[in-house]
Amino acid sequence: MPEGFLGHHRVRTLLALAVPAVLVGAVSALVLFSLDELSRLLQHLIWDTLPAAVGADSDGGWWIFGTLTLTGFAVGLIVRYAPGHAGPDSAASELGGTALPLGVVPGLAAVAVLGLAGGVSLGPENPIIAINTALLTVLIGRLFARVPDQLIVGLTVAGTVGALFGTPVAAALLFTGIAGTMKTGGALFDRLFLPLVSAGAGAVTxxxxxxxxxxxxxxxxxxxxxxxxxxxxxxxxLAAAFGLLGVAVFAPVHRGFHRLGNPILFTTLGGALLGLLGVLGGTLTLFKGAEESAELMLHRGDEPAWTLVYLAVIKLAALVVSAAAGFRGGRIFPAVFIGVAVGLVVAAFVPAVPVSLAVSAAVLGLVLAVARDGWMALFIAVVITGDAGVTSVLCLALLPAWLVVTSAPHMLASDGAHP
Known part of the structure; x- marks a missing residue:
């Protein structure tokens, strides 16, 4: 919240702002759900309906390679010619930020949906937060003219994060770091109240x-x-160190792609490379990784440990290429898949380590390496276990993992501002 915004009548102010906060959370969830459903429908068309119609095997190498290459070409066309060039490169931006002009939203939504449906190894979090921020800054600004844009942006991030993970707790944890730096007066929970309302509305919706x-x-x-x-x-x-292998090569890979200049060239090349990686790893290593992570867990024990290592390496490479080649998307969901694979490797090689602990600790390390947010990493690791007994262990495991990543570069193209 902006400095001094709560003022002396904080109870009255918080109650008045709770209404737009609920609206922000609900709309954030509706937009997320709509784009995710649209990408699912397009994914079904691309990977099920079309290959069945032409008698092709969607798991075959040519279909995987061709689909990813065409996806890269289509994304490049939109980035090159759409108004606003489909928003800022996700490789150089973090969650949140200033609101984009409304004219950028159609292009950004199009490339996000194409990437999710086409098999690109990125999640929806970065583009959906940018889309929601652009839409809600205008909507709330017209309905509640006295609400500052800075507050709307913060509530939108909270509402979208709550919708993404189905609970407001993640948003609360994220905003403790932000609120702690703001001189707004009042207790910390006063400053977290509205983000929690927005995140709760998003999660419930x-x-x-x-x-x-x-x-x-x-x-x-x-x-x-x-x-x-x-x-x-x-x-x-150890999982964090594995993730840092991808982080270490990310900036030079990004520079290599962007030396081509034209986004049609570098996204098409990126799509072709993703296609080759998909041929090597199979369709399990494609897409954002959420359903694929669940599939890994469902069939745990069916794959040899070294196969899981192979899948983790392929997915990490796919994440680096996807994020560096100009596609729009987030890194959290692919990192979860890699963490699940690494955790299952640990459980296979050391059966004395409980599967729940091995997987959640590996997810903690991977998300920490690629997102560089301790609260987010801890929250996601706790959420996937649903086991209170693991939480205390994860809180302790976060400490050495943080020491591993704290001096490493961020997974951002312009790392100079993020020491």
């Missing part, structure tokens, strides 16, 4: 519409032991 995007079921671990704590201390930083 998304749940009523059919659930969240990330639904992974892990077996319960039970009461943790000292060995479990030691395992968490080892798995999380």
């Amino acid at each position: 998304m749940t009523l519409l059919g659930g969240t995007l990330l639904q992974i079921e892990l077996p319960p671990m039970g009461a943790p032991s000292g060995w479990d704590v030691l395992a968490g201390f080892i798995v999380a930083p």
